[in-house]
Amino acid sequence: MDATGFDAWALTLVVFLPAVGALVMMAVPRARELELKMIALGASLATLAVGVYLLFAFDYGNAGTLQFGVHKGWIDAINADYILGLDGLSLPLLILSMVIIPLCVIYSWEHIPEPGNAKALLILMLILASGMNGTFVAQDLILFFVFFEVVLLPMYFMIGVWGGENRRYASLKFFLFTLFGSALMIVSFVALYFVATNDAGAALNTFNMSELAAAAGGDLARGTQAIIFAGLFMGFGIKVPMFPFHTWLPDAHTEAPTVGSVILAAILLKLGTYGFVRIALPFLPEGAAAWAPWIGLLAVIGIIYGALGCLAQTDMKRLIAFSSVAHMGFVMLGIATLTPIGINAAVFGMVAHGIITGMLFFLAGSVKERYHTLEISRLGGLLKSAPRMGWILAISAMASLGLPGLAGFWGEFPAILSAYSPGAGLSEGTFRTYMVIAAVGTVFAAGYLLWLFQRSAFGEPKPEWEGHVIADVNRYEWAAWTPLIIAMVLFGWVPGLIFGVVDDVSTGIACSIGTAVVGDCPWTG
Amino acid sequence: MNLGSMLAFVRPDLDWHALAPELTLLAVGTLVTVADIALDDKAKRMMPTLAGIGLLVTLVPILTLAVDGAERPMFGGAYVVDDFSLVLKALFILVGYVVVLMSVDYVREGDYYENEYYTLLLTSLLGMVMMASSRDLVSVFVALELLSIPAYMLAAWRKGGPRSNEAGLKYYLMGVFASAVMLYGMSLVFGVAGDTDFGTIAAALTGEGASPIIIVAILFVLIGFAFKVSAVPFHTWAPDTYEGAPTPVTAFLSVASKAAGFVALLGLVFVAFEGAADVVQPFFWVLAAVTMTVGNLIALRQTNIVRMLAYSGVAQGGFMLAPFAVAFEDDAWQLPGTDITTTPYFAIVVYAVIYAFMNLGAFSVVLAVSRRTRSGDISSYGGLFSYAPGMAVLMTLFLAALAGIPPASGFFAKFVVFWALAGAGTPAGWVLAVIVAVNAVIAFGYYARVLQQMWFEPVPEMVALGVDSGGDDDEIDVAEAANSTAEQDEYGDAWLATETRQATMVRFTPGKIPMTGALAAALAITAIATLAFGVLPGLVSHFGEVATFHFGG
Known part of the structure; x- marks a missing residue:
């Protein structure tokens, strides 16, 4: 699978170009702000350019196999290699990550939050980009772990330095929760290395993710798989975050600066769900089947809990944060069904949530900048005072609540649908109950989002803002937001753009689970 | 080493190449001392440079030995130069070099004795370098004392400050106590095994089962080293010693001294x-x-x-x-x-x-x-x-x-x-x-x-004056803080607060770090x-x- 020529370098470039940009920026004095911004933008756009190349060079007929592969020695002593590869599961998320970062850089052009220091903020963004891109293309568990962790410190600093009132608490909470998960996750990775076997029972002793996925648990006992899965569940589930580990999320989002919230919502959360689909499910099919009903349960609790949480919020940003808990619940429900439709829906849900919630956090940031508050009760009349921004909020809220024709729909609806007939011998009764609960959740979602939109955009502007000029969308905001709005509509009308790419991988994963657990794969055509 | 065979003394064969790192280190230490006596005060500024260069020179024989790669046992197997010992010797020397770099200005600006400081540092390093090669209870013990005794003195180097004195004394008392416990354990091990060589001990212990005497012997030896590596509950000396000792010495103790303890444990546990x-x-x-x-x-x-x-x-x-x-x-x-x-x-x-x-x-x-x-x-x-x-x-x-x-x-x-x-x-x-x-x-x-x-x-x-950083700095405006009680509440940590809040509060001007x-x-x-x-x-x-x-x- 090793690629040649430029293809062999493409993924390495995608991972390290942002980091190189960050290194260059470190050498430039802080006062030369414009140059620093240009370098950051240049590095992120160069990465995106490689991404565009990948989009064109990707062999869509073979989306189920890893492409642009690189395989070099790294840490011989523990058999960990530098393996990168891109398949239909990684591609949409990688592109999402590569698009969001330059948009964040553009948005930061004029919006450097207190206490300033564009240099440090942009450097952290680029380091985050390297970590996130790396996570999506790493095909070795240790390499994956390193990239997974690289994003922690930059986000910690982003929240802690540029955050709001409660930033110390929020940043530490974010860090400790995630670190706890990853500590257990690495124990599970090491366990996989030592106990994973092939079907003949011979130890694999590898961190190579495609080999572990191909073995599909081998002849590991269901109990062992369930225990190792539990460690992975902690690592990924906290990151997603799943109820009851979600409590770090509202705090982190509320306190984080706008771009921090955007990156956190759009990409960091996806590292968790991606981990489930890429690692936990295919490596440990029996473990996944054992845990799936519980994951489904936590997912629907998350959907309802997140929605109720939203209804209780008075702060716009906190409301959006709670809506993330609900949306990630749909993603996890899709994953828990262990079916191709469910996994397709989950990946679509990840991308859609990244675009929509990223957009909503951008909006919240701009509203905050204009009104200096996010108290929903003090906002109002946005459609009058800043009509363009009001309409963008309308589209984003509609997309978020899952209106057909916009991207959000294709994440939620198939996830609910997939729960009707779960795979791998899971109880239909249980999952159909989840299906009903999740469907009720969509009604709640419509409720809180419309409520948010109505209270902040309808009516007359509040008297307290009389005399204030509420500026409409400026050109930097247009530049940062237009791609997201286009994507919302585009993926809403042509969902096949994502489903078509992901389908091979998700069918492969669902099949290998089905074969391993019940000896049957009903989905192959 | 079988004690019986010692009665008739035979001069052991010396492998000068294998001993070259130790001898170089010894020579540098001596040179520093002699240079101080022979040369005038100005030359004292050269001491850290001399010590640093000496350490780098010591790396040369370690490298040649590593290239050679042969295992060189000496003194009836009590002292072995092999790849393991070379890796750790190189580590100790590098750590020593970094500690010298950290010490230069600290020691000079603090107006402390310079050449004695570096001599003791080099001596302690010599003990560590020997520890890496020790494969016998006696050579382990000798190496341990050689590395510890200079360290006790280094911990008390700021002899004007009560904290440093406390650091040195506590370290010394605890260290000596640990040595005594360990030595008692070693004597019991010798009693059971009839030899001090690791390999012979291993052979004697295998299949013996866990008789009370063996349990006590092994536990005493291990507890002695547990003090050395500051394992709980034998760690109580560490915080006071670390805080009171000059900071470069603290770094040295927390890294090199601890590593030496682990080196000894590796040999003892895995072999003996x-x-x-x-x-x-x-x-x-x-x-x-x-x-x-x-x-x-x-x-x-x-x-x-x-x-x-x-x-x-x-x-x-x-x-x-x-x-x-x-x-x-x-x-x-x-x-x-x-x-x-x-x-x-x-x-x-x-x-x-x-x-x-x-x-x-x-x-x-x-x-x-x-x-x-x-x-x-x-x-x-x-x-x-x-x-x-x-x-x-x-x-x-x-x-x-x-x-x-x-x-x-x-x-x-x-x-x-x-x-x-x-x-x-x-x-x-x-x-x-x-x-x-x-x-x-x-x-x-x-x-x-x-x-x-x-x-x-x-x-x-305002900041509390704490770590002694050597000489005076004119830029800092010393002033008693009236509001120190208010800050005390903020920490609400009584036993620590009394300790750290006794320090003078001074006004702090941020600026480039010198x-x-x-x-x-x-x-x-x-x-x-x-x-x-x-x-x-x-x-x-x-x-x-x-x-x-x-x-x-």
Whole structure:
């Protein structure tokens, strides 16, 4: 699978170009702000350019196999290699990550939050980009772990330095929760290395993710798989975050600066769900089947809990944060069904949530900048005072609540649908109950989002803002937001753009689970 | 060494090449002393340079021996120069070099005795270098005393300060007590085995079962070293000694002295006590679990950065002890592509190497920052990022390494510990791995306190004079703080507060940190090592493998 020529370098470039940009920026004095911004933008756009190349060079007929592969020695002593590869599961998320970062850089052009220091903020963004891109293309568990962790410190600093009132608490909470998960996750990775076997029972002793996925648990006992899965569940589930580990999320989002919230919502959360689909499910099919009903349960609790949480919020940003808990619940429900439709829906849900919630956090940031508050009760009349921004909020809220024709729909609806007939011998009764609960959740979602939109955009502007000029969308905001709005509509009308790419991988994963657990794969055509 | 054979003395064959590192070190130490007597005061400025160059020269015979690669046993097997010993000798010499770099300005500006300081440092290093080759109870003990006694004196080097005196005295009393316990244990081991050679002890203990005498003998020896590596509950000297001792000495003790303890333990546990797994493994399981947990929990409550690093060092020691708990479990797990079958051994060597550089780095930053703030309070790090971003980034790197966050080197150290524990495949190993994982998270709590100060907090207006940073600095405006009681409430930590709040509060002006070439070099070496070992752990694992080879084959 090793690629040649430029293809062999493409993924390495995608991972390290942002980091190189960050290194260059470190050498430039802080006062030369414009140059620093240009370098950051240049590095992120160069990465995106490689991404565009990948989009064109990707062999869509073979989306189920890893492409642009690189395989070099790294840490011989523990058999960990530098393996990168891109398949239909990684591609949409990688592109999402590569698009969001330059948009964040553009948005930061004029919006450097207190206490300033564009240099440090942009450097952290680029380091985050390297970590996130790396996570999506790493095909070795240790390499994956390193990239997974690289994003922690930059986000910690982003929240802690540029955050709001409660930033110390929020940043530490974010860090400790995630670190706890990853500590257990690495124990599970090491366990996989030592106990994973092939079907003949011979130890694999590898961190190579495609080999572990191909073995599909081998002849590991269901109990062992369930225990190792539990460690992975902690690592990924906290990151997603799943109820009851979600409590770090509202705090982190509320306190984080706008771009921090955007990156956190759009990409960091996806590292968790991606981990489930890429690692936990295919490596440990029996473990996944054992845990799936519980994951489904936590997912629907998350959907309802997140929605109720939203209804209780008075702060716009906190409301959006709670809506993330609900949306990630749909993603996890899709994953828990262990079916191709469910996994397709989950990946679509990840991308859609990244675009929509990223957009909503951008909006919240701009509203905050204009009104200096996010108290929903003090906002109002946005459609009058800043009509363009009001309409963008309308589209984003509609997309978020899952209106057909916009991207959000294709994440939620198939996830609910997939729960009707779960795979791998899971109880239909249980999952159909989840299906009903999740469907009720969509009604709640419509409720809180419309409520948010109505209270902040309808009516007359509040008297307290009389005399204030509420500026409409400026050109930097247009530049940062237009791609997201286009994507919302585009993926809403042509969902096949994502489903078509992901389908091979998700069918492969669902099949290998089905074969391993019940000896049957009903989905192959 | 069989005592009977000593009656008729035969001059042992000396392999001068094998002894060249030790002899070079001895010669440099002597040279420093002689030069001080013979030359005038001006020449004293040359002492650190001389010591530093001497250390680098010592690396030459280590390299030639490594290239040669032959195993060279001497003195009836009591002293062996092999790959393992060479890797650790090189580590000790490098650590010594960094400590010299850290000491230059500290010792000079503090107006302390210079040449004696470096002579003692070199002597202590000589003991460590010997420890790496010792394969016999007697040579272990001699090496241990040789490295400890100069260290007692170094700890009390700021003899004008009561804290430093306390540090030295406490270290001395505890150290001597530990030696006595250990020596008693060694005599019992000799009584059982009839010999002091590791190999013969192993043969004698195998199949003996756990008789009370063997249990007591082994436990006493191990407890002696538990003092040395400051394992809980034998750690009580460490925080006071670390805080009171001159900061470069603290760095030296927390890294080199601790590593020497681990080197001795490696030989003792893996070779001499191989037959007593039933005693050794449970002992280390409990010791490791308690050490990392208690060290971490107490570190959470520290307000002084050196004390915090001291307790963090205790906890890190716990991580390093953990692989001993599975030292003799199924060693069928081979390191891929090698014939290394003893992963715990490998893990401890790798951890020791990585820990040395990241911890020295953290202490170097503490030294550098205290040149500006004159304080050891964690709160004095407030706003460091705003006036010294480079220093804040370096400290972040070292703390991230200590906390085990990639891509700084510490994550690989933690990883190999997991690796060793998981590789054992026993429930005890798995449980300890989870305990290590949970402790790694707790540890971030206190490293984060420093990160928060550096990055999130404003620059403090007043700081408590604490860490003695040597000479006077005119820029700092000394003033008694009237509001010190108010600040005391903020911490609400009575026993610590009384200790740290007695210090004078001075007004603090942020500004460029006065750097010196030597300190900058120390920072550069440690930072490069910390980053390189993290991004390319193959570098350090290579040395770990080399060191472990002599064991497997």
